[in-house]
Amino acid sequence: MNDQNNNVLEFKDVWKIYQMGDEKINALAGVNLNIRDGSFTSIMGPSGSGKSTLLHVGGILDMPTRGNLLLNGKDTSTLSGKEQATFRRNEIGFVFQRFNLMPQLSALENVLLPMIKPDLEKAKELLDKMGLEGKHNKRPSQLSGGEQQRVSIARALINNPSLILADEPTGELDTKNAEVIMGILQDLNKKEGVTIIIVTHNPLAAEFTDEIIEMRDGNII
Amino acid sequence: MGINSLSFKNLRRRKLRSILTMLGVVIGVTALVVLVGLTTGMTNYMKESTTNMMGDVMIMNSTGGGTIMTQSGSSFLSPEAVDEIKNMPQLYNIKQEVQFLTEFNGTSIYVIGTSDWSQVDINGSTGVVVSTTLADMGYNIGNKITIEGQEFTVTGTFSEGAMGVVVLDSDKALPMNDNKSTSLTANTRGDPEVIKDEVENTVEGITVSTKSDMSKQIDDMMSGLTLFIGGIASIALLVGVISIINIMLVNVTERTREIGVLKAIGFTSREVLGSILLEAALIGFIGGLIGLIVAAILLQLAIMIFSSQIGDIQLAQMLPVWLIAGVLGGATGLSVLAGLYPAWRASRLNVVEALRNE
Ligand SMILES: Nc1ncnc2c1ncn2[C@@H]1O[C@H](COP(=O)(O)OP(=O)(O)OP(=O)(O)O)[C@@H](O)[C@H]1O
């Protein structure tokens, strides 16, 4: 019981199977994995090994073909579409390789977007914390890659999620910016206890995390 | 920062595309409003001018068809009926009008006997007024014209289609038609609706129309025309709206990845659907509003250009509230309908696939 309470995320024999014509692709092949509250994990592995799929299922963007996913101890397989959306809004913050900011919105508006009741002060504070003072009203196209990724981290944090999921957050950044981003994530984890999972190909980025999980052919090795 | 303000911003993203899409709606709405506005203005103008002219009631022979449009030489009030009517104390200010066809130089012309010259837009003075067709034939002001064997001196002219028309005072024209009137107009002492019944019960073979009867007749006559013209112009609007389907599909496809992101950060499929519908609604509403403004300007221009022909008509008569509300509501509603399929497509997008979309 205690053990369960400590896990933000639990994969229980999770399969994700894609049918490609006659062929079946096991993107996830019976994954069992616990992510403890307050942990900082990186997932590594060759291309096509199922890292992104694991993250999508963990963030209930995707439903497993088989098996169960528990988020904060709650089985997610029975959630309605609306409940899934509410979970994603409140419990999970996504950070993407390509930042995925809304191009028509300013940095500040992008951060406010997931909030139901916009809290301008909080959004500004977060952006400042990300070192974006004076850039609140810039559009994504007016920001560097590193800056855009910091905006997207602020967006991921705005609803105080229990979990941050980042798919190759440094994939589009140079080493210097990659280190800045990883430093920010590390700070969030160490100082504020945010649980973070990142997928990365970059060993330098993985070094910032406390635990490295290797994947191959849809499973953890 | 709701998802709905995103719809406004999305409109501004591809300005040219949004403007061109709106243009379709603008053209449709303009065509619709100008055409329907003109017929509505005409209807109102006809109502006002007939009811202005007629006093409280208008009395005609009941076999004459009974509408103001069909009053012709075919059916007249007998002098006996007219006398009876004139003797009714409920009626006063009785005016006799007559209209009949007569032979003139081998063709037929209309003779109109009137006691209310204000209805004729005269160039010259009252008395013996001929249509420009006759004036061009040599019967201009100062010249002599012989009608039914009587010689008159033309005092004025007025423009009136190709038909030859001579307008005389009622008391000059009536004897030429054996003293038979086409219609009488009168004011009433008391409620016209009550007196209408009294007159109809007292005098046989006549029909009494009140102002509200007249308005209703004109409405009945014009509503079919309005509907027909409105229907034709609606096609233009429909074409504009259909292009919204196309553009919104392009927008949704283009924004596949963004829609994936919206869902990833916690928006429901329904909210995504709503935001696309809102965007379509905005195109329709703004396009409708611009179309209305353009139409109002065109109608005002028409009023200014044609004021000499159609007399005193106001923009408000051509743009009644129902037309404004109907067109705005219609353009918005149809646009929402047009947005349904693209919005449904957007809401159904698989998040993971949308995010993978390059
Ligand atoms: N929609 C899909 N249809 C069919 N196969 C899919 C689909 N999505 C993913 N796959 C397959 O599932 C497997 C795992 O994909 P995934 O994206 O999780 O890999 P990854 O480890 O993130 O790779 P990369 O490092 O290249 O991002 C791959 O073989 C991929 O081709």
Ligand SMILES: [Mg+2]
């Ligand atoms: Mg991947």
